Amino acid sequence: MSATTTQETNAVSTTDDFMLPVRFPAQPVGGQPQPSAALDELYRGFDKQSLVPLWTQIEGLMPSVPQSKAQPHLWEWKELIALARASGSLVPVGRGGERRAIALANPSLNGRPYVSSTLWCAIQYLMPGEVAPWHRHTQHAFRFVVEGEGVWTVVNGDEVPMRRGDFLPQGGWNWHAHHNPSSTPMAWIDGLDIPFAYETESTFFDFGDDELEQQRGPERSRSERLWGHPGLAPLSQLGSTAGSPLLAYRWQDTDAALREQLLIEEEGYAVTVEPGHAAVRYTNPTNARDIAPTMRTQMHRIRRGTETAPVRSVGTRVFQVFDGAASVKVGDFSWSATRGDIFVVPSWKSFSVKSEAGASDSDSGALDLFEFSDAPIFEALGQYRTITEG
DSSP, rough: HHHHHHHHHHOOOOEEEEEEEEOOSSSTTTTOOOOOOHHHHHHHHHTTTTTTGGGGGGHHHHHOOOOOOOOOOOHHHHHHHHHHHHHHSSSSSSSTTTOOOOEEOOSTTTSOOSSSSEEEEEEEOOOOTEEEEEESSSSSSSEEOOHHHHHEEETTTTTEEEETEEEEEEEOOOOOOEOOOSSSSSEEEEEEOHHHHTTTTTTOOOEESOOOOOOOSSOOOOOHHHHOOOOOGGGOOOOOOSSSSOOOOHHHHHHHHHHHHHHHHHOOOOOOSSEEEEEEEEEETSSSSSSSOOEEEEEEEEEOOOOOOOOOSSEEEEEEESSSSSEEEEEEEEEETTTOOOOOOOTOOEEEEEESOOOOSSSOOOOOEEEEEEEHHHHTOOOOOOEEEE
């Protein structure tokens, strides 16, 4: 029998072979029809025709508020980096695994390598002299550096140095690779919309060349030279793009923007999102929108001793402590978080954070939080909602 014939034969089934898990309600339930032999026969007919009556499913399909499959969870940086270092000597980088990336798996998602149902987050580790080879994918991505330097990411041939505090977006379907010409290993976090692309069946992936020249790249990439001038766009490049053409948002610029917000607030002007809480959004310079159609990225600075108002939002928010220390509350969960720690806030869970005393690089001892979320997806669908409690 040919392969085609076998596949076609396996695909054929009768309605008697396939029964949907529709259960006949043994007891009367409010809003449900009374059990009877006729109702039982009706439900068995639904089974055979692959039908499910809404009146038996509505509470699960249409809850009164979002019910996230993901749960709040915190990953400690000291544990992540220790395991990444161990993997550096055991796990090769190259074709096959492609990247030495360790995904953060939400405990309530049944082992899926997802931080939530829509977002993927991982720690990536590159040893001295290693190259993560060229590939491209339709998923949008970014890198955020919480420690170290020495690696260059290369996007469509443009070499971009990576340093602590730098945010490096990369739109979907762009060729990219990484190389580490330095003498020390380096780790960073990756964020992608892999679960969203997978569940919506829209993924494309392509392998590139294995070769990448190992040498130190320029200190300033072409994208920064072209796009890295506030409020100024090159006339030859005008026109909105889905992903940001600026491949690096440098920490010194982010730091200055947050610092000035708090200084202006001290002067009596209402420029912060709430007292003692400065925040900026990384935006696409071609249209002032998010850096990708599926992900929003922001940086927060919260004065020591300040506690943010509890907020609920549709969609997932993922945070990494860049600097400082925090007390975090997410729904019924609470943690102490320090530099590098990562935590997830599932959809419609109440979230607040307090900046605590702790080791900090900043003069003020404030808490710096990097955030990424899937908010643009829900805004595009008209489903985004957020409320401040209290």
